[in-house]
Amino acid sequence: MQKEIFNGIVISNLSDLYKVEVNNAIYDCNARGKFKAEETSPVAGDIVEIEITDKEKKVGVIEKILDRKNYIKRPKIANLSQIILVVSMKLPKPDLLLLDKQLVYAEHMNIKPIICLNKIDLEDENKIDYIYNLYRNIGYEVIKTDAKNNVGVDEIKKYLENNITAFSGNSGVGKSTLINLLLGKTIAQEGDISNKNKRGKNTTTQVVLYKIGQSSYIADTPGFSTFDIKEIDKKDLAYYFIEFRKYIKECEYIDCSHKKEENCGIKKAVQEGKISKDRYERFCQL
Ligand SMILES: Nc1nc2c(ncn2[C@@H]2O[C@H](COP(=O)(O)OP(=O)(O)OP(=O)(O)O)[C@@H](O)[C@H]2O)c(=O)[nH]1
Ligand SMILES: [Mg+2]
Numbered sequence: 001m002q003k004e005i006f007n008g009i010v011i012s013n014l015s016d017l018y019k020v021e022v023n024n025a026i027y028d029c030n031a032r033g034k035f036k037a038e039e040t041s042p043v044a045g046d047i048v049e050i051e052i053t054d055k056e057k058k059v060g061v062i063e064k065i066l067d068r069k070n071y072i073k074r075p076k077i078a079n080l081s082q083i084i085l086v087v088s089m090k091l092p093k094p095d096l097l098l099l100d101k102q103l104v105y106a107e108h109m110n111i112k113p114i115i116c117l118n119k120i121d122l123e124d125e126n127k128i129d130y131i132y133n134l135y136r137n138i139g140y141e142v143i144k145t146d147a148k149n150n151v152g153v154d155e156i157k158k159y160l161e162n163n164i165t166a167f168s169g170n171s172g173v174g175k176s177t178l179i180n181l182l183l184g185k186t187i188a189q190e191g192d193i194s195n196k197n198k199r200g201k202n203t204t205t206q207v208v209l210y211k212i213g214q215s216s217y218i219a220d221t222p223g224f225s226t227f228d229i230k231e232i233d234k235k236d237l238a239y240y241f242i243e244f245r246k247y248i249k250e251c252e253y254i255d256c257s258h259k260k261e262e263n264c265g266i267k268k269a270v271q272e273g274k275i276s277k278d279r280y281e282r283f284c285q286l
């Protein structure tokens with residue numbers, strides 16, 4: 001009998017079990033042993049070829065992983081097209097150092113970042129607008145939301161189409177609340193401490209893709225806030241602060257660290273108000 005091979009997308013993985021969506025149906029799959037040896041086993045977001053072994057019971061075997069657009073190690077996910085970086089305006093207060101760190105990481109990974117300023121109901125408009133304008137002027141998409149009262153959340157929807165989108169941000173910023181609103185059902189726990197383990201960490205450990213519309217997925221990911229930027233070369237950091245880019249060539253020294261040197265294009269741009277002093281300070285911190 002001829003093999004039945006289909007293309008699908010891995011929507012979750014728990015130890016040896018992969019859930020693969022094929023033509024709107026979910027198949028329980030194992031991966032062929034060969035993947036383990038190659039240490040490139042399938043992860044959520046992977047487009048795979050599966051051999052269907054039991055159509056009735058919806059069981060199959062993953063035969064092949066198609067080329068990945070990108071791959072993130074922690075949490076394990078492939079083909080992420082964008083990350084919504086959720087920043088809470090109050091309770092918890094905005095962590096702009098984390099935001100800048102995540103923007104650097106997204107630029108490095110070539111994943112589109114979108115900034116979501118949440119809990120706008122809790123903060124003064126001028127304080128929100130300062131952050132809003134800062135990142136808008138750099139060129140980023142910024143959305144303001146009050147997830148508690150479902151304000152602004154629809155605006156996120158238009159960005160989701162045909163994409164795999166992950167949400168990232170500190171604990172308590174409102175990621176689960178936003179995801180639940182977007183999906184129109186409760187999948188992610190909106191947390192108080194009781195929903196978490198004793199260390200106060202969210203207990204979600206696996207990446208799951210949730211389908212929204214015909215071809216969009218939202219990734220519920222554990223611990224995206226542990227973004228590791230150590231793999232990024234120090235000298236590339238200024239490049240990933242995207243508004244710094246055009247001033248780098250004005251530095252006198254080719255290996256300028258943009259801190260202590262004379263005739264530094266970036267420091268000059270900061271003095272002239274072309275680069276935000278706050279962003280520059282966070283650059284130095286990173
Ligand atoms: N006032 C206000 N509260 C909000 C808003 N969005 C979320 N919250 C509340 O903030 C708390 C934390 O929200 P979650 O959605 O659980 O936050 P999270 O980002 O998923 O947190 P972790 O799962 O710990 O990473 C909940 O009590 C929400 O009801 C908002 O826009 N305004
Ligand atoms: Mg959550």
Ligand SMILES: [Zn+2]
Pocket residue numbers: 251252256257258259261263264265266267
């Ligand atoms: Zn410089």
